[in-house]
Amino acid sequence: MDIDIQEISKLFGTTAALHPVSLAIPSGALVALLGPSGSGKTTLLRILGGLEFPSSGRVLFEGQDATNLTVQERRAGFVFQSYALFRHMTVFENIAYGLKARPRAERPPKLEIARRVERLLELIQLPEIGARYPSQLSGGQRQRVALARALAIEPRMLLLDEPFGALDAKVRKELRQGLRDIHDATGLTTVFVTHDQEEAMELADLVVVMSMGRIEQIGRPQDIRARPASNFVRDFITA
Amino acid sequence: MLRPLINRSPMPGLGLSMGITLTMLSLVVLGPIGALLAQGASYGLEGIWATVNRERVWAALELSFRLSFFAALFNLFFGVILAWVLVRYDFPGRRLVDAAVDLPFALPTAVAGIALTTLYAPNGVFGVLAKEVGLKIAYTQWGIFIALIFVGLPFVTRTVQPVVEEIDREVEEASATLGATRLTTLRRVIAPMLMPAALTGFALSLARAVGEYGSVIFIAGNIPLKTEIAPLLIVIQLEEFNYDGAAAIGIAMLVISFAMLLAINLIQIWSRRRIGDV
């Protein structure tokens, strides 16, 4: 699914988190929103997910205006920085949550839910952990469960907020490849937020460099490296 | 290897603080409770049973525990909503309501008792309204129920409030992004998170209500078999200098209270184990 962001701005009180920004994301792309904290990248991601609403501008999904869709209607698979797993539910129940929350008419039967959860656990390469609680998992495992939970609702796109932020360097490298593989396997349009330029450059097809609520540059990693559009971009990617 | 009874520490005042603590604890709390148990022991199990196993005593115990349970249940429901409203919503007078929650802790029980009785008596402000709909509150079980709600009101709110404050908003957002309606999120995600704290508040509220005397005694009417609470029976036995009888009922109340608290604690441990400590 392609995403078209048109002149989106966001005010929190009187401070502008986003000046009008526009961005076209082609279907199936793996996009990094890269920038320091306070650059507006997370706000933009949350607007895509329906967790914040823009002060002006609109968002189109496949050419259809999606600005007014509620968070439930968007069907965006969202992976939170803290993972936000439900700690009173097992891994299985966490992943099945979105399917069970559907209205009765659209809810798959119990066996079908179980089958899908098993398949997702295999996709994240943790087939044996369905009965465990989040407190019994490592940080990397939790991140993968959060990813599986987001994928379970058959999302139209995948949105990740600092997906590797809370992990140590070694696990981070492994999971980067994991996300790339899942993206390639599902073909989902994927947007992730990061402040780590190496991560953005290595993983994404398209990198969007942001600063102070504006988009500084949009481009393929090699193009941004070769021709930084501003001093800010040059400093940030060589830091 | 057993660890030593007291580990060595450079801190001063071990003897003094331990001495004061254990002496006062023994003199004020443990000694008197021991005296109650000793009285019960000398009276014997048969004696205790003979005292408790009378219609009037059973009726009072049943009344005390039943009404306390329902009052605590009401407070569980009301307290969770109150905690949610106080933490999540901003409205004029929020601070005042927040402070008012503690009034039942600070207000002497006898004062609460006569105020509630005046309010709900047949000629009181609320009593008149109740009479309109054909309900008599003061001097009936309804009156006891209301007094018990009053004394237990703050417990659930005060245990649940800090938990609501600490809920990670991302968890609620995660539920919404997965397609859950707000009601589903409240029911399936938030309610289980609040449950352990709410149960703790429920247990405290229940324990307080079962033993409550001052605020109930005025509004109860104190009719044997109908509106006579268990603590009142103890007072009546003491006024007749029947120490054995008083001790027997006191021990029966302690035993039932501890059994209930134990049951609630087991539920707590079970739910904590499920949730883990993340």
Added chain:
Amino acid sequence: MSDAAERNWRSATDETPLVRGGLILFAVAGIALLVAAPLLTVFAEAFAKGWFAALKSLGNPDALSAIRLTLTIAAFSVPLNAAFGIAAAWFITRFDFRGKAFLITLIDLPFSVSPVVAGLCIVLMFGANSAIGGWLVAQGYPIVFALPGIVLATMFVTFPFVARELIPVMIEQGCKEEEAALTLGASGWRVFVTVTLPKIRWALLYGVLLCNARAMGEFGAVAVVSGKIRGQTATMPITIEMLYNEYLSVAAFSLAGLLTALALVTLLVKTVLELRHADEIAATHRH
């Protein structure tokens, strides 16, 4: 789309305005009916026959004697409980010993015992027909139906208050500063007065305040041990009961109004403490 800024968006973690309004209304109405109404009743009844009648009833010898007795009881039981609370908190938080959790449970015990049962326990231990009580009466020092018994019963009921406030605060603060003072050569007492006491003063005040409110208002336990002798062992709450049962409504509610004023002042100071010194008092309160 210029009208976008005017759209009133609801965040994903909010309830609808209708639900929100309903819940606020329910909570406020509940507090108004259950808490504010009895509070107003106390003052309305006290002043039912005017200010003068209310004040005059407080000048009655029985009322004055009750006020004196209640103040005396608080003057004994609150400082004693504060001393116990400080000692217990010091012992529990500064030393490592076996059975600590059990000791804390024992200190909390009075919270789960009915005040009437508490009074009964005091009567059974110190009453004239117990071994200790009989001997003391023979020596001319009766406990039950006299001041010492009322103080003991009050202390039993308010026993955990100060300790419960101090223990979490002192655990959180740790004892690094005390250790530093010790290495600088300060004596134990000096360390306590100059280092620990300033750190715990607000929590201590908080605990003492709650302890005092409860001590002055205790009814069930005192009703059992006092013997309710007018002018001698009738505390303010006991006198309120007597006056109320004699249908002296203005007198009963005037005395009740005094205790209510004390409760309100307690709540006010407590709220101020929570606002100003939140970091120096325990995070959660539940009594």
